[in-house]
Amino acid sequence: MIIDILLQNYPLFFKAAWLTLRLTAVALLLGCGFGLIFAFFRVSHLKALNYLAHAYITVIRGTPLIVQIAILYFGISNIVTLSNFWAGALALAVHNGAYIAEIFRGAIQSIDRGQMEASRSLGMSYALAMRRIILPQAFRRAIPPLGNQFIIGLKDSSLVAYVGMMDLWGTGLSVAASNYRQLETYIVVGLFYLAMIMLFTYFVHRLENRLHTGKKRKKHKESTALPLSE
Amino acid sequence: MIKVKNLYKSFGSLTVLKGVDLSVDEREVVVLLGASGSGKSTLLRCLNFLEVYDQGEIWVDGRHIEPHKTDLNRFRAEVGMVFQHFNLFPHKTALENVMEAPVYVKKMNPAEARSMAHDLLQKVGMADKADVYPDMLSGGQKQRVAIARALAMAPKIMLFDEPTSALDPELVGEVLQVMKQLAKEGMTMIVVTHEMGFAREVADRVVFMDNGQVLEQGQPAHFFENPQHDRTKQFLKSIFK
Numbered sequence: 001m002i003i004d005i006l007l008q009n010y011p012l013f014f015k016a017a018w019l020t021l022r023l024t025a026v027a028l029l030l031g032c033g034f035g036l037i038f039a040f041f042r043v044s045h046l047k048a049l050n051y052l053a054h055a056y057i058t059v060i061r062g063t064p065l066i067v068q069i070a071i072l073y074f075g076i077s078n079i080v081t082l083s084n085f086w087a088g089a090l091a092l093a094v095h096n097g098a099y100i101a102e103i104f105r106g107a108i109q110s111i112d113r114g115q116m117e118a119s120r121s122l123g124m125s126y127a128l129a130m131r132r133i134i135l136p137q138a139f140r141r142a143i144p145p146l147g148n149q150f151i152i153g154l155k156d157s158s159l160v161a162y163v164g165m166m167d168l169w170g171t172g173l174s175v176a177a178s179n180y181r182q183l184e185t186y187i188v189v190g191l192f193y194l195a196m197i198m199l200f201t202y203f204v205h206r207l208e209n210r211l212h213t214g215k216k217r218k219k220h221k222e223s224t225a226l227p228l229s230e
Numbered sequence: 231m232i233k234v235k236n237l238y239k240s241f242g243s244l245t246v247l248k249g250v251d252l253s254v255d256e257r258e259v260v261v262l263l264g265a266s267g268s269g270k271s272t273l274l275r276c277l278n279f280l281e282v283y284d285q286g287e288i289w290v291d292g293r294h295i296e297p298h299k300t301d302l303n304r305f306r307a308e309v310g311m312v313f314q315h316f317n318l319f320p321h322k323t324a325l326e327n328v329m330e331a332p333v334y335v336k337k338m339n340p341a342e343a344r345s346m347a348h349d350l351l352q353k354v355g356m357a358d359k360a361d362v363y364p365d366m367l368s369g370g371q372k373q374r375v376a377i378a379r380a381l382a383m384a385p386k387i388m389l390f391d392e393p394t395s396a397l398d399p400e401l402v403g404e405v406l407q408v409m410k411q412l413a414k415e416g417m418t419m420i421v422v423t424h425e426m427g428f429a430r431e432v433a434d435r436v437v438f439m440d441n442g443q444v445l446e447q448g449q450p451a452h453f454f455e456n457p458q459h460d461r462t463k464q465f466l467k468s469i470f471k
Binding site (some may be wrong): 112115117118120121122123124128132133136137140182228 | 278280303304306307308309310311313315317318319320321330331334335336376379380384
C-alpha cells in the first residue's frame with residue numbers, strides 16, 4: 001500500500017521535499033534575476049547585448065536540461081568547489097533564466113509604446129520611465145506565464161537527482177531501489193510534487209486576484225455574444 | 231518663443247517633413263491643419279524630440295535645441311504633450327498620474343505635489359475622480375487628467391496631438407473647454423486638431439500643412455474665408471462638405 005510506504009519513509013520524503021523546495025526557490029529567484037537582466041539585453045538598443053542575450057537563450061532552449069546540469073555540475077567542480085546544492089541551483093537558475101527572460105521581454109514589449117512616450121514627454125529618463133511606468137505594468141502582465149514557468153521549474157528540479165542530489169526524485173529512486181516497490185514509491189513521490197504545485201497554484205491565483213481587485217477593474221458584463229464554437 | 235527652421239524628417243524611405251519653417255510667439259495658440267500624412271503630428275513630435283529630426287534647427291526661448299548636446303530630458307520637462315490616446319498610466323490613480331513627474335523628475339516634496347495635483351485636477355474639473363484609476367474614466371475624463379498631468383510640470387509650451395480624435399462626439403466639448411481655458415490664461419499652445427470650431431474661435435493663427443511643408447497660414451477668419459492655395463480650398467471643402 002501507498003500508505004505504509006509513506007509511513008515507513010516519511011521523514012526521508014519530507015526532508016527531500018524540503019530540499020526540492022529550497023533548491024527550486026533559490027533557482028527561480030536567481031533565474032528571475034538572470035531573466036530580468038537578459039530581458040533588458042534583448043530590448044536594449046546595443047547590438048552586442050542583443051546578440052549576447054540571443055545566444056544565451058538559443059543555447060539554453062536548444063539543449064536538454066539534463067545535459068546542462070551535467071555540464072555545469074562537472075564543469076564547475078573543475079574550476080571552483082561548489083556544494084551539490086549550489087551547483088544544482090545554479091544550473092537550474094541558468095536554465096530557467098532563459099525562459100524567464102523571454103517572459104519578461106514579452107511582457108515589457110507588450111506595454112503600449114504610448115506609455116514610454118508619455119513618460120519621456122514628462123521629462124523622465126529612459127531608466128526612470130522603465131522603473132516607474134513600464135516595469136510595474138509588465139510585472140503584472142508577467143505573473144501568469146511566470147507562475148507557469150515556476151511550476152515547470154519545480155518539476156524540472158527533479159533532474160538534479162542524476163548528479164546525486166537527494167531531492168524528492170533522488171530519494172524516490174533510492175527508496176524504490178531498496179524496497180523494490182517502484183510503483184507505489186513513485187506514486188508517493190508524484191503526490192508530493194502534486195501537493196506542492198497545487199499549493200503554489202493557489203497562491204498565484206490569490207496574487208492575481210488581489211492585483212485585479214487592487215486595480216478596481218471594471219467588471220465585465222457577462223458576454224451575450226455568440227460562442228465562437230457555434 | 232519657438233522657431234523651426236527648414237526641418238526634415240524621414241522614416242526609412244518615406245520623407246515626412248520636407249523643410250518646415252514655423253515660428254510661434256509666446257502666448258500664441260497655433261492650430262495645425264492638414265490631411266492625414268501631411269506631417270503635422272510628426273512636426274509636433276519633433277518639437278519635443280519624441281522623434282529626432284534629420285536636418286534643420288529648432289530654437290526654443292532663444293536656445294538652440296540640439297539632440298546630442300541639449301539635455302533632452304530637461305527640455306521635455308518644459309514642453310507638455312497631450313496625446314490622441316491619452317496614454318495615462320493605468321496602474322496609477324488620476325491623482326498619482328498627475329503627481330508622478332513632479333515627484334520623480336522635479337523631486338518635488340510629495341505632500342506639496344499632492345496638493346498641486348489636486349488643484350490641477352480641480353482646474354480640469356476632475357477633482358472628484360482623484361482616486362479613480364484610468365480604467366474607470368470616460369475618454370473625455372481621461373484626456374482632462376492627461377492635460378492636468380502635462381500641466382503639472384509647469385510647461386512653457388503645450389503640444390496637443392489630436393486630443394479629441396479618439397473621443398465620442400459628446401465628450402469632445404469638455405476637453406475643448408479645458409483647452410480654451412488654458413489658451414485664455416496665456417499658455418503657448420500648438421494644437422493638431424480637426425475641430426474647426428476650436429480653430430476658428432481659439433486659435434490666433436492657423437497653419438496649413440501639405441505634403442511635409444507649411445503651405446499657408448493666417449488668422450483663422452482670414453484663413454477660412456479666403457484660402458489662397460487650391461490644395462487648401464480643397465481641404466476645407468472636404469472638411470465642411
